[in-house]
Amino acid sequence: MKIAVCVKRVPDSETRVKIASDGKSLDEAGVKFILNPYDEFAVEEALRRREQAGTGEVVVVSLGPAAAQETIRTALAMGADRGVLLQTDRIPADGLEVAKALAAELTNGGYDLVLFGRMAIDDYNHQVGPMVAELLDLPCVTAVAHLDIAGQRGSAEREIEGGVEIVEFPLPAVLTTDKGLNEPRYPALKGIMAAKKKPLEVKPTTPAAGGLEVVAMTPPPQRKEGKVVGEGPAAVPELLRLLREEAKVL
């Protein structure tokens, strides 16, 4: 099994968001960056598939700044074999341009599976995986929460509103991974040491800006100060009155 996993360097989910002076981006001062949590499911799944097959290679690809080498090293410490950093100072807001850069690296790679996270927790875009699949003309299943592979055929489950969809597909394929697919392992000390010696190729890349322009980044609208209606069950009639007459939601 030859498997590629695309990973993104993202701010830790605990980050306090401070907007930079340009009014369009995150102020990165003091921000801790991590491997996108959904991509951990993708890395873990790739490792398990390689282990089951008893042979193969797991290649980690990331588009990002020089510091994304650390992100790749995290995946290598988990057990991936080698990494490729498509180095750029600016990740375009347009996911299609990210997809184009990744697809150019992945094409003709001879991969049985190309794995992505369901979404990046910074931009919440849910799009790079299926876009790469279209660009490479590969079958694609998104938000996979359960996966079976037998030979050249796969069967996946994905959550939809009010149920679970069962999807069948042939390999090679692109999959995006959701929570529930597996429990990602923590890199062991031995893995962290080994990762330092694994090959990591850096390729300067200049993605186009694409068709999405950031006009501004703003804090979310403040909710107006709420009120405590009262205490205990005695407050319920007044709560209902307010929901009906003031909020008009009943």
Added chain:
Amino acid sequence: MSDVLAVAEQREGALRKVSSEVVTGARRLADALAARVEALVVAAGPVQGADQLGGFGADKVITLANPAFGRYAPEGYARVIADRARAGGYRAVVFAASAAGRDLAPRVAARLGVALAQDITDVTVEGGAVTVMHPVYAGKALLKLKLTATPAVVSLRPNVFTPVQRPKAGAAEIVPVDAAAGRVVVTGIKAAAGALDVAEASIVISGGRGLKEPANFKVLEALAAAFGGRAAVGASRAVVDAGWRPHADQVGQTGKTVSPTLYIAVGISGAIQHLAGMRTSKVIVAINKDKDAPIFKVADYGVVGDLFEVVPKLTEEIRKLHG
């Protein structure tokens, strides 16, 4: 032509509720562009409810029909929608950011070679460009984005674009299309126990660790039932991780993002990761015995008290209201 294409959604031959939101959002955009709205349904044949899309502002409702399109077929749907979008020279294509829409919109955008703004909460036209709002960093910031390519492809966060009646002709047309066998095939759907999904319900009642044990969720289920089928029961991560409730019900940063008309948080402290999933709800009610719980900072209305006394009383009063 500079029309707006609104991609509606059906399941098992019936139109899904998000479709009226998609047409409402598309209408808003079309008004700003002085354009028409074409609603598009991909289905096996005529779809129940499609004729009502005119009521929300569709000038025309087109059903691309093929017996193979009864169920979602990712590749087939993407191809016929992209073909239609290309042939029609649309100014914008609007999807729902539902499970299917989030899967489909990137495929269509990639086929058209244009950018996609996914999961947006507002859409306007500024200086001739389609401009949208998109929450990032778990809702801790909002990005204002301008789409410079044509068509502008967007998907709308469910429950944000409240359907508005804007009667238009809504003339229906059924167009047979061919459906080359896709490589990716949906072979079945397992229905979850509670049929109404938290991401789509107009009322969400979520429970947290304050419920004390899984069996006590029946208190919230009774309240949901009192609302008569419009309400779904959600959960905090604490109770999902404890195995009390399924992950599908989890609201928050690592669960679902919900924007119901009414969100009732019961026995939930209001951690930042929980707020990430529900802060855009229209009205938030909190019931918690700790008057200093952070949930009261975002709640429009709070009741301080023991949920096991407050919720049954609330259920009783709602029943009276609906009875």
